[in-house]
Amino acid sequence: MLMKEILDQGRISLSFEFFPPKTPTGWERLFENIADLSPLAPSSVSVTYGAGGTTRSQTHELVLRIHKETGITVVPHQTCVAATRGDVTAILSEYEQIGIENVLALRGDPPQDDPDWTPPQDGFHHAIDLVKFIRERFPRFSIGVAGFPEGHPEMPNRLLEIDYLKQKVDAGADYIVTQLFFDNRDFYDFCERCRLAGITVPIIAGIMPLRTRQGMLRMAELAAGARFPAALLKRVAEAEHDEEVECIGTEWAIEQVKDLVAHQVSGIHFYTLNSATATCEIFSRLGLC
Numbered sequence: 001m002l003m004k005e006i007l008d009q010g011r012i013s014l015s016f017e018f019f020p021p022k023t024p025t026g027w028e029r030l031f032e033n034i035a036d037l038s039p040l041a042p043s044s045v046s047v048t049y050g051a052g053g054t055t056r057s058q059t060h061e062l063v064l065r066i067h068k069e070t071g072i073t074v075v076p077h078q079t080c081v082a083a084t085r086g087d088v089t090a091i092l093s094e095y096e097q098i099g100i101e102n103v104l105a106l107r108g109d110p111p112q113d114d115p116d117w118t119p120p121q122d123g124f125h126h127a128i129d130l131v132k133f134i135r136e137r138f139p140r141f142s143i144g145v146a147g148f149p150e151g152h153p154e155m156p157n158r159l160l161e162i163d164y165l166k167q168k169v170d171a172g173a174d175y176i177v178t179q180l181f182f183d184n185r186d187f188y189d190f191c192e193r194c195r196l197a198g199i200t201v202p203i204i205a206g207i208m209p210l211r212t213r214q215g216m217l218r219m220a221e222l223a224a225g226a227r228f229p230a231a232l233l234k235r236v237a238e239a240e241h242d243e244e245v246e247c248i249g250t251e252w253a254i255e256q257v258k259d260l261v262a263h264q265v266s267g268i269h270f271y272t273l274n275s276a277t278a279t280c281e282i283f284s285r286l287g288l289c
Ligand SMILES: Cc1cc2nc3c(=O)[nH]c(=O)nc-3n(C[C@H](O)[C@H](O)[C@H](O)COP(=O)(O)OP(=O)(O)OC[C@H]3O[C@@H](n4cnc5c(N)ncnc54)[C@H](O)[C@@H]3O)c2cc1C
Pocket: 047, 048, 049, 050, 051, 052, 077, 078, 079, 105, 106, 107, 108, 109, 125, 126, 127, 128, 146, 147, 152, 153, 154, 155, 160, 161, 164, 168, 177, 178, 179, 180, 206, 224
């Protein structure tokens, strides 16, 4: 089903994100977790794609298996930072043939160790170029794009950033999925700034339950500078071990999701890290299934 149609149904869309595992054991565990998550009847699931095209075949395999084995609507992520138009055409043509009709169009991050890096010839500079290309070449696809409630680290000018997001939507995106956040006020403020700028498409909130202290440090580094509210940091600091951190993270996410549901958001996207535990707990505690 097209994401555009799912979001038009007027119900809160609930989606789960997975990444292609690196080992055979990881694949086995992921499909056990997908089996646990399937009864929650998500509106869709999404599969990440390595920025440099590193997971091209694994992303394709995971998209194909979920599509065939579960019948759940799958949204492949597609980054363009190291891709040519030929690469994107080949990948999306294969998806089109097997009945995939959605894509999350992203730029990805350029290699950090190469400050002079430029896109390949016949490549893309920003996600907007990918959106325009897909809209023209694959007009039936429903296209999602990324949004950053706390701001994207490369763009200090928050006014210009929303202008660029508006341009990305005007180029043909049907919806926005946000980077994870831990303070819902950041999300509501972002939505309001989008609406003020004339962005009217649905905005899906990205939620990632915290699991370990180490994970929190990694998130701070990688996830476009996730801001951890003091109240959350205080609880984590008082925890004696990671099991306690996981409970704190799940409780925090439950409160976030409860509040988002009360605000009747368009959708909630769970960054599952390939694990069913926290997401199942959130769904069962909030009666979402
Ligand atoms: C929901 C979600 C899923 C993600 N999935 C993946 C994934 O699967 N694989 C992966 O590698 N990464 C993924 N990312 C991370 C993402 O690729 C990076 O954060 C990347 O740096 C930004 O991608 P973008 O699509 O927002 O890029 P863009 O929209 O191109 O924006 C990148 C930067 O350029 C600025 N900008 C935009 N247009 C212009 C312009 N015309 N001129 C100057 N500056 C401009 C923007 O303000 C921003 O600072 C995901 C992020 C999110 C939120």
